[in-house]
Amino acid sequence: MTPERRKRPTQREVAELAGVSQAAVSQVLNGRGGGVRIPETTRQKVLQAMREVGYVPNVAARRLAGGQNRILGVFTYEPVFPSGSRDFFAPFLEGIEEAAADLDYDLLLHTRPAAGGGARPLYRDGTSRLRLADGTVMLGQVDGASRADLARLLGEGHPVVFIGRREVPGFELPHVTADYAAATGHALGQLLAHGHRRTLYLGAPLVHESAADRERGYREAVEGTGTVGAVVRPDEVTPALVAGHLAAGVTGVLFENEVLAAAWVGAAASLGHRWPASYSFAVLGDPIAQGELPPGWAHSRIPRPPMGRAAVRMLAALLAGETSRPITLPCEWVEGASMGPPPHSGPELPTKKENPR
Known part of the structure; x- marks a missing residue:
């Protein structure tokens, strides 16, 4: 019964x-x-x-009545578990949870999948579940369609703070980001300190905001130091590409992410080139497709837990009626054996300055 x-x-x-x-x-x-x-x-x-x-x-009824539930939403465009990128998101989520507990907020994690895969939708049947929370911390890459929905959400007045700089036409999106430009300039400085004078920035074909910041940091550093540098964004990292740049005298490489670095290292090894004897390199951030970088790889470490904490504090301030300004946090440099002096033999390096292109 x-x-x-x-x-x-x-x-x-x-x-x-x-x-x-x-x-x-x-x-x-x-x-x-x-x-x-x-x-x-x-x-x-x-x-x-x-x-x-x-x-x-009934927290939903209180929200509809104009009250606050002391609930913050957490929305990621990509799945956070189970996923190959979960290790990248986890430190952000740890920082978010820690700050929410300190400020006496509960968290609502939005996990509804997109139909047919792809980025999670902000709206379904004309409504957004994000409005169940008082405000939302958002993470992940935003494509064109998702950017339009994000603009709609902002226009409806839902408080949002993004982890990472995101450009939304017509809006100044509150955000917390890392100083990718400065971190890239520092990485180039480390190559120069080891004696490298011809360097390469290797990026992905798709240029999102953090990638644009890294490239800007590289170009500005090359311009400021008067060294020789170039920016390339190939569709594929092939042995021919690696051979061409090494033959042209490139001895130091900065990789936008570890996927590009692994492709270069593998292609170079197939040609008999090993780091740091043939070239030096660094990765401009934490791994996006694996938990840890291979041992010895020099890299910039993104302040992920502090960014999560800062985003929650910014969102709480918005809910209290305060204005917000973007927050930029410094990255940490991690030394690695992938940095060494340039090879003693090879093509003579030009002395005149060349602008990266």
């Missing part, structure tokens, strides 16, 4: 038990007095009555 389902306690039952009006119960629940101060004795009566009848507030 199926047990009879108990009826959910109501605000009316709480009000009757506490001997107060339903309006007083609502004011206690929402933390607003509507211009009338609720005496502490009344508030305690209401809380005690809630405990006795087992009343649990």
Whole structure:
């Protein structure tokens, strides 16, 4: 025999038990007095009555009524688990959880998959579940269609903070990002300190905001140091590509990510070139497709937990009515054996300056 389902306690039952009006119960629940101060004795009566009848507030109803649930949403365009990129997202999520706990917020993780794969949708059937939370911390790459939905969400007034700089036409999206440009300039400086004077920036064909920041940092550093540099974004890293750049005198390479680095290292090895004897290199960030970089690879470490914490604090400030300015946090340089002096033999390096192209 199926047990009879108990009826959910109501605000009316709480009000009757506490001997107060339903309006007083609502004011206690929402933390607003509507211009009338609720005496502490009344508030305690209401809380005690809630405990006795087992009343649990309907957070969705409170949100629709204009209140705050002290719930922050976390939305990622890509799956965070199970996924090959979960190790990349995990430190951000750890920082988000830590700051939310410090500020007494609960977290709502949106995990609804996209139909047919691809980026998660912000809207389904004309509505967005992100509005169940008071505001949302967002992560991940944004394509054209997703950017239009993001603009719609911002236009509807839902508070959003993005981890990473994202450009949305018509809006200044509050965000927390890493100083990728400065980190790239520092990495080039490390190559120069080892004696390299002809370098290469190897990037992916798709240029998102953080990639653009890295490339800008490289170009500015090359311009400022008067060294020889070039930017290439090939569709594929082949042995022929590697051979061509090494033959042209490139001795130091900066890779936008570890996938490009692995492709170069493999192609170079097939030609008999090993690091750091034939070339030196560094990766401009943490791994995106694996948990750890191979031993010895010099790289920039993104401040992922601090970025997560800063995003939550920024969102809480927005919910409190404060204005926000973008936050940029420094990256950490990690030394590695992939950095060494240039090979003693090879083509003579030109002395005149060449602008990267």
